[in-house]
Amino acid sequence: MSIQRKRLGMITPSSNSVLEPVTNSMLHGVAGVTAHFSRFRVTEISLDAAALNQFDASVMLLAADLLADARVDAIAWNGTSASWLGVGRDKSLCEAITARTGVPATTSTLACIDAVRAIGARRVGLVSPYTDDVQRRIGDVWAEEGIVPHAERHLGLRDNFSFGEVTPAAIEDMIRAVAAEGADAVVVLCTNLDGAALASSLEQELNVTVLDSVAVTLWRTLELAGGDIGALAGWGRIFQTSAIIK
Numbered sequence: 001m002s003i004q005r006k007r008l009g010m011i012t013p014s015s016n017s018v019l020e021p022v023t024n025s026m027l028h029g030v031a032g033v034t035a036h037f038s039r040f041r042v043t044e045i046s047l048d049a050a051a052l053n054q055f056d057a058s059v060m061l062l063a064a065d066l067l068a069d070a071r072v073d074a075i076a077w078n079g080t081s082a083s084w085l086g087v088g089r090d091k092s093l094c095e096a097i098t099a100r101t102g103v104p105a106t107t108s109t110l111a112c113i114d115a116v117r118a119i120g121a122r123r124v125g126l127v128s129p130y131t132d133d134v135q136r137r138i139g140d141v142w143a144e145e146g147i148v149p150h151a152e153r154h155l156g157l158r159d160n161f162s163f164g165e166v167t168p169a170a171i172e173d174m175i176r177a178v179a180a181e182g183a184d185a186v187v188v189l190c191t192n193l194d195g196a197a198l199a200s201s202l203e204q205e206l207n208v209t210v211l212d213s214v215a216v217t218l219w220r221t222l223e224l225a226g227g228d229i230g231a232l233a234g235w236g237r238i239f240q241t242s243a244i245i246k
Contacts, residue, residue: 009067012041068101073225111220121185123150125178151181163192200235
């Protein structure tokens, strides 16, 4: 019996050192599914004009065009920028990607919001590496989507490369802290934080759902491509839940 191949396209921040190896590690042993990456320049996360301008749709669409050359089955902007720029930015981006390439599209922010809604979480904890002002903006943007953060922890960093150097122990401490404040789901909101491998064990121990951005982006992209998300069930509860399709 032949296996139907699924190719997943990921638009990647240039200074991100986490999402590619983590995504490939998650797909190891999953027959017929491969991830393919296209980069554009992102070096810092702040609310300064230069940092915000990194996420101009024109450069992201060029990256999507290159992924479409590989005939991918779905494309994701594997970054969380809409969490402080506004969710409308990602919705417009996905529409533009599909109009140009004919390929369904999602983003990390949209996937995380889909995941929170799919599991019916009521008290969401947000964990990130970002600065105070970016974290506050994220809270406002998510509240506009009807998801008011119940608890949060952040590290005050702005250099995007440095996010990938944060230890799993530090990420675990933040997850434990928001869980202790009563969160029933924890979103690790950054695709350059290496938290995916923590999700399954902490879910069992703390009885919370852990939604790591890299893992959740893969979850949503694989489902958009028509793949079997259940093949990744060992990486967390979200892989046992279908997204809410609007």
